[in-house]
Amino acid sequence: MEHKALSSILRYFAVRDGRLLIGGRTCAEIAAEVGTPFYAYDLGVARKKYERLRAALPDEVEIHYAVKANPHPEIVRFFRDLGCGFDVASAGELRVVLDAGANPAAVGFAGPGKREFEIREACRAGIGSLNVESEAELELADRIAGEEGRRLRVAIRVNPAYELVGSGMKMGGGPKPFGIDQENVPRLLARFPEWPNLGFAGFHIFAGSQNLRAEAIVAAFEGALSAVASFLPHCPNAPELVNLGGGFGIPHYAADNELDIEAVGAGLGELLERHRPEMPRTRLVVETGRYLVGECGVYVCRVLYRKESRGQVFLVLDGGLHHNQAACGNFGQVIKRNFPICAPEKIGGEPVEEVNLVGPLCTPLDRLGSKVEMPRLDAGALVAVMVAGAYGFTASPRSFLGHPEPGEAVVEPPRRQGRQG
Ligand SMILES: *Cc1c(COP(=O)(O)O)cnc(C)c1O
Numbered sequence: 001m002e003h004k005a006l007s008s009i010l011r012y013f014a015v016r017d018g019r020l021l022i023g024g025r026t027c028a029e030i031a032a033e034v035g036t037p038f039y040a041y042d043l044g045v046a047r048k049k050y051e052r053l054r055a056a057l058p059d060e061v062e063i064h065y066a067v068k069a070n071p072h073p074e075i076v077r078f079f080r081d082l083g084c085g086f087d088v089a090s091a092g093e094l095r096v097v098l099d100a101g102a103n104p105a106a107v108g109f110a111g112p113g114k115r116e117f118e119i120r121e122a123c124r125a126g127i128g129s130l131n132v133e134s135e136a137e138l139e140l141a142d143r144i145a146g147e148e149g150r151r152l153r154v155a156i157r158v159n160p161a162y163e164l165v166g167s168g169m170k171m172g173g174g175p176k177p178f179g180i181d182q183e184n185v186p187r188l189l190a191r192f193p194e195w196p197n198l199g200f201a202g203f204h205i206f207a208g209s210q211n212l213r214a215e216a217i218v219a220a221f222e223g224a225l226s227a228v229a230s231f232l233p234h235c236p237n238a239p240e241l242v243n244l245g246g247g248f249g250i251p252h253y254a255a256d257n258e259l260d261i262e263a264v265g266a267g268l269g270e271l272l273e274r275h276r277p278e279m280p281r282t283r284l285v286v287e288t289g290r291y292l293v294g295e296c297g298v299y300v301c302r303v304l305y306r307k308e309s310r311g312q313v314f315l316v317l318d319g320g321l322h323h324n325q326a327a328c329g330n331f332g333q334v335i336k337r338n339f340p341i342c343a344p345e346k347i348g349g350e351p352v353e354e355v356n357l358v359g360p361l362c363t364p365l366d367r368l369g370s371k372v373e374m375p376r377l378d379a380g381a382l383v384a385v386m387v388a389g390a391y392g393f394t395a396s397p398r399s400f401l402g403h404p405e406p407g408e409a410v411v412e413p414p415r416r417q418g419r420q421g
Pocket of ligand 1: 066068069087110206209210245246247248287288289290291390
């Protein structure tokens with residue numbers, strides 16, 4: 001069976017003489033420098049994804065990069081240079097974006113468990129919006145801002161009354177730790193006069209993640225804009241900012257099709273035409289992590305041993321679950337399925353056998369791929385797990401079993417070398 005996600009991801013990369021190029025370099029070249037296993041991020045791929053998203057969305061809609069997908073400082077600087085704002089979810093991530101030179105006014109800070117010191121740091125930095133997730137957080141934020149002698153801009157994060165249909169990870173609708181239930185928002189808006197140190201900035205509505213269906217995402221945007229419209233009579237001032245969320249998915253599995261992002265942009269454009277008159281000066285933001293960086297990342301391991309067990313071939317790799325738990329199916333997945341995997345030095349080589357790709361850990365969970373069709377690979381060969389740029393390095397239990405850390409290489413292809421791949 002064709003692995004659609006593998007074909008779709010390889011279209012973003014260049015291949016020369018059957019070798020995958022990451023930022024113009026082969027995996028063997030990068031391995032010689034940083035050792036294996038390693039993560040490599042091709043900024044050329046991230047740029048293509050950004051440009052496609054930018055072209056698809058209405059011009060007036062701002063793009064925020066969700067840092068938790070990949071907080072590597074060079075990646076954060078890259079998106080700053082492209083003009084993105086940022087969504088952070090901890091004081092640690094806030095420091096990363098500030099160190100990268102982000103404009104604090106273009107930073108939103110969400111997260112259900114913000115600690116006092118985190119709110120204080122956000123207040124001192126003068127961020128664009130603290131996206132508050134409960135009534136108690138509003139009270140705490142007002143007290144901290146008062147102690148700091150500053151006005152803190154806050155947006156209400158809304159737990160919508162609707163769900164994002166077909167979303168890989170639901171973060172809105174029903175009872176949730178995230179946001180303030182939509183039906184309670186008008187009551188809280190009425191309390192703003194009690195909080196002299198807070199400035200009301202607007203709303204943040206994020207319904208879910210990893211959605212590949214354009215019509216479901218547009219429906220969620222419609223729900224978000226209608227919710228905001230219903231709040232308008234209760235707002236202490238016109239909202240300056242509405243973060244509509246995103247949830248833009250990328251193909252991971254054999255049967256996945258690419259999200260039709262142009263249809264998302266067109267649908268959002270129509271919604272804005274309808275809703276613009278209600279909020280003429282409100283800035284609109286979408287936020288996305290994996291859509292921008294998921295595909296630019298490749299996790300490369302080396303085959304340590306080739307062995308057979310009762311009729312099946314096992315390639316035992318020097319990397320696995322401890323570096324890339326999402327690819328092993330342990331990061332929110334219900335069913336274990338293979339990520340796109342290839343032999344980066346033998347692209348286009350005819351598959352000759354089915355292999356199981358396992359890591360070095362003493363646990364059956366450490367399996368990067370089952371029954372993957374591959375050209376013949378022996379000890380010393382390289383294996384590349386694609387779509388490793390988001391929720392990889394920092395979303396994996398790297399200290400589990402005490403193996404060395406993977407390398408990380410950010411590679412930018414030489415600019416203006418024409419179309420590749
Ligand atoms: C995790 C998260 C994102 C990013 O999700 P992606 O699937 O990487 O686009 C955006 N916004 C919020 C509030 C999040 O928690």
